[in-house]
Amino acid sequence: MYSEDNLLPLSALQHLFFCKRQCALIHVEQLWTENLFTAEGRIMHDKVHEENKAYKGSVRVEYGMSLRSLRLGLVGKADVVEFHRVDESSAVKWRPFPVEYKRGKPKGDDCDKVQLCAQALCLEEMLNISVPRGALFYGKTRRRQDVTLDDRLRSKTKAAAERLHKLIDSGRTPMPVWGPKCKHCSLQQLCMPEVVARERSVNRYLLQVMRKP
Numbered sequence: 001m002y003s004e005d006n007l008l009p010l011s012a013l014q015h016l017f018f019c020k021r022q023c024a025l026i027h028v029e030q031l032w033t034e035n036l037f038t039a040e041g042r043i044m045h046d047k048v049h050e051e052n053k054a055y056k057g058s059v060r061v062e063y064g065m066s067l068r069s070l071r072l073g074l075v076g077k078a079d080v081v082e083f084h085r086v087d088e089s090s091a092v093k094w095r096p097f098p099v100e101y102k103r104g105k106p107k108g109d110d111c112d113k114v115q116l117c118a119q120a121l122c123l124e125e126m127l128n129i130s131v132p133r134g135a136l137f138y139g140k141t142r143r144r145q146d147v148t149l150d151d152r153l154r155s156k157t158k159a160a161a162e163r164l165h166k167l168i169d170s171g172r173t174p175m176p177v178w179g180p181k182c183k184h185c186s187l188q189q190l191c192m193p194e195v196v197a198r199e200r201s202v203n204r205y206l207l208q209v210m211r212k213p
């Protein structure tokens, strides 16, 4: 269990999946710059959070709901939490169903699903109720994708939260690893992955030369 003073932003899980160095630059060194992708994402989230509580048939909708988990050591906000009415005979009257908004389209990895699952784990801890499913809404495709929050995804989410705490607690920023992702990174100018990679290869070369008999 983490203490209240030791909680990290839930959104940092996305940064961790995208790039460990980016995650440390933002959450250890407190650096941030915006590019087109982050600006579009921010505007989309702000719009959703400005909405008011609503009822849609048998679904109650909460926007920008605060979340916290002492087990994961995370704090944040859910874009949307729908509360689905459960049948009358059940002891549970409303079951939470988190919906996370993303500006782009579905990705090949689990990073969006992990963020959604972390929200569900927060809701389970806060409300003492199981949250078996949620959804991701993608702005580019305008489609909603239902996600089953199974054991595999839950384990992956818990492991990611642990890795995040280890990285931030270490206080160290990993070296850059230049890759296609860097083109989409808002911190590229501050990170300078190509320069650092070039310097490292020069240093490696000089060390090899010096070691030669």
Ligand code: SF4
Pocket (backbone or CB within 6 Å): 018, 019, 020, 021, 022, 025, 176, 177, 178, 179, 181, 182, 185, 186, 187, 188, 191, 192, 193
């Ligand atoms: S520029 Fe590349 S290596 Fe640097 S933080 Fe961004 S994604 Fe990571």
